[in-house]
Amino acid sequence: MPIADKKKAIFESTLELVKENGFHGTPMSLVAKKAGVAAGTIYHYFESKEVLILELYHYIQQQSIEVLKREDRADIPFQKCFFNLWHGLYTYYSKNTGIFRFFEQFVNSPYNTGQSEFVKDDFHRLLFQFFERGIQEGHLRPISSKILGTLAHSNIISTVKIQVLGGLKLQNGELEQIPLILWDGMQNRNDKS
Amino acid sequence: MPIADKKKAIFESTLELVKENGFHGTPMSLVAKKAGVAAGTIYHYFESKEVLILELYHYIQQQSIEVLKREDRADIPFQKCFFNLWHGLYTYYSKNTGIFRFFEQFVNSPYNTGQSEFVKDDFHRLLFQFFERGIQEGHLRPISSKILGTLAHSNIISTVKIQVLGGLKLQNGELEQIPLILWDGMQNRNDKS
């Protein structure tokens, strides 16, 4: 098994277990077992549990970044991109419900030492950049793109949560209305486009 | 010390510690120390750590419920209530940043066995009820009040997070615009009121 695959196996096992049982309920021994390696082997790839979690965080974020990069296209009108991005992320999170549980656990855990995660990581940088464009082009209200980006992202996450944690099935058309609510709210009322 | 006070002391200590160190970094021994009681004493009031956490969750939620009850007044126009509620919860969460950290940790933790917390607890019941009123009175889009309520709440929490976790200082007027964004989005476009 190539190295990359073994790291990936460890990542996937960890994610799965954290999703089910939380950080605390995810001993390294279980990760090892699920990944099909010996406990000690994990330590060839990751210095410690903390490092494993940290790297997993970035590994996962990479996938959200892919969506961002795919949907933020300069050759497509902003509003179209906006809805594409919303649905893109929504779909991704819906199909990988472990992801945001992991994220929220991570953000509120002792593992997350970086205080201002909003600014530093690539995902947020790209996210904010996208909203910056919307502001520049006059489509969105002229507030900090960081605010708009954060609100939009939490809107998406909430939509997933409503179903996953709230046990609510969205009715006909409801799913389409949610990004509309968001757009209508953030839209620049003077936008003539 | 009356029983109620001792339980309260244990609650406050736990909250404080969870806020600082997370669930995992909050051993019962520390809670006991901080609350000024013996470790064994906690077990007179709470069957187990899990029960303590669970009761704390409800204890804390009570305070959010107060805000809800205070601001949801039938004698005041809905839109006014809406903004009052937004600012009421925002202020409460801002002053008690431990609260939402505790909440998110709790929701994504093994302690939270109740899967569909959206329906069962009083806070969400009242919250959804408030938005139901908005829909009935024709101010809000006719979607599930659960959706609107959840989106609104996450909007508030995000606003706090932007500052607490994102390290962003909101500029002049930005704080006022955020509930506006929310209102504009959720508003029924045919509302003649």
Place this chain on the structure above:
Amino acid sequence: MPIADKKKAIFESTLELVKENGFHGTPMSLVAKKAGVAAGTIYHYFESKEVLILELYHYIQQQSIEVLKREDRADIPFQKCFFNLWHGLYTYYSKNTGIFRFFEQFVNSPYNTGQSEFVKDDFHRLLFQFFERGIQEGHLRPISSKILGTLAHSNIISTVKIQVLGGLKLQNGELEQIPLILWDGMQNRNDKS
């Protein structure tokens, strides 16, 4: 069982095991078992293995100090005290051969962080003080009492080692000659006493 007794039981078990197997071969679990307590219990009395070893070091040293205090008497001529002390320590070490093995392991181990142990601890302070007296009274060569004390102590330890580690039985009179060798060497040749 009173607290003091429990600490003592842990001390004795540790000493016994370190004597047999060295620091590395003395897991806390074994110490616990031998002392008749649970593994976790040790940590009520000692913060860590390091602290246990450190406290044991001082606990043991106390017994050497007793000998020193017993034999260093101002009302008895120095030379007499000298031989009494020599035999006192010799007897003590002979009867407790674990002691000096523990000492030498300790001194050369990572547990011994105090670099200049010769000066700081009570045993050496009293030991050097005794030799200081010998110098002041003109019986011993006028060199640093620290040198004389150290040489004397190592002479005693070596005598024990010859038998314990060297497997040599001392013949008739040999044991008495050894402190004589030491005395003759350290004696001030101009001592008229």
Place this chain on the structure above:
Amino acid sequence: MPIADKKKAIFESTLELVKENGFHGTPMSLVAKKAGVAAGTIYHYFESKEVLILELYHYIQQQSIEVLKREDRADIPFQKCFFNLWHGLYTYYSKNTGIFRFFEQFVNSPYNTGQSEFVKDDFHRLLFQFFERGIQEGHLRPISSKILGTLAHSNIISTVKIQVLGGLKLQNGELEQIPLILWDGMQNRNDKS
């Protein structure tokens, strides 16, 4: 790299690491790294860590033996040889303070299974032989050469320790007096030479 050189590299690395961190703080992986070989390679040259330590012990002792052989010369008067030997070993140990730390750790470790090391190894055989000569020639007290040899050696080691572990700088003339103390003590008082 010739085999001999690779073994030597492993020896030196081990010694260095044991000197700094003790046996316990010297994993094979570190030895390998420092020696510039792969972990597995060590096992081509040494059956186990124990064997490595054992062979290192003998490797190092060889250097003490060199000093002994150099200074024990039949064509030079015994007393002269005695002081030469004292200073020779003293100098050697002073310049290689790792050596005696290694020795004492080794002697008091589980690696040292041989109980009576005093008799078997070459260093002690030669050392005792030297003192035998002193006794035969009538210079030294007629006690077991093993006793005299052991006392003399521990005297030298102590002198080094006073400085290395005790943090004491020897004053003018003190270093010269120490072997004198030893000689005066061990000398045969009827020696007419």
Place this chain on the structure above:
DNA sequence: CATGAATGAGTATTCATTCAT
């Protein structure tokens, strides 16, 4: 009611050793 010493199962991590390449 309150205490806090005692328990012991559970966890992260280390490290000597092996073996497929």
Place this chain on the structure above:
DNA sequence: GATGAATGAATACTCATTCAT
């Protein structure tokens, strides 16, 4: 011979919980 990834037993330490006082 040489490599270094993989192993897994061993170890220090934590912590929820119990119970004799």
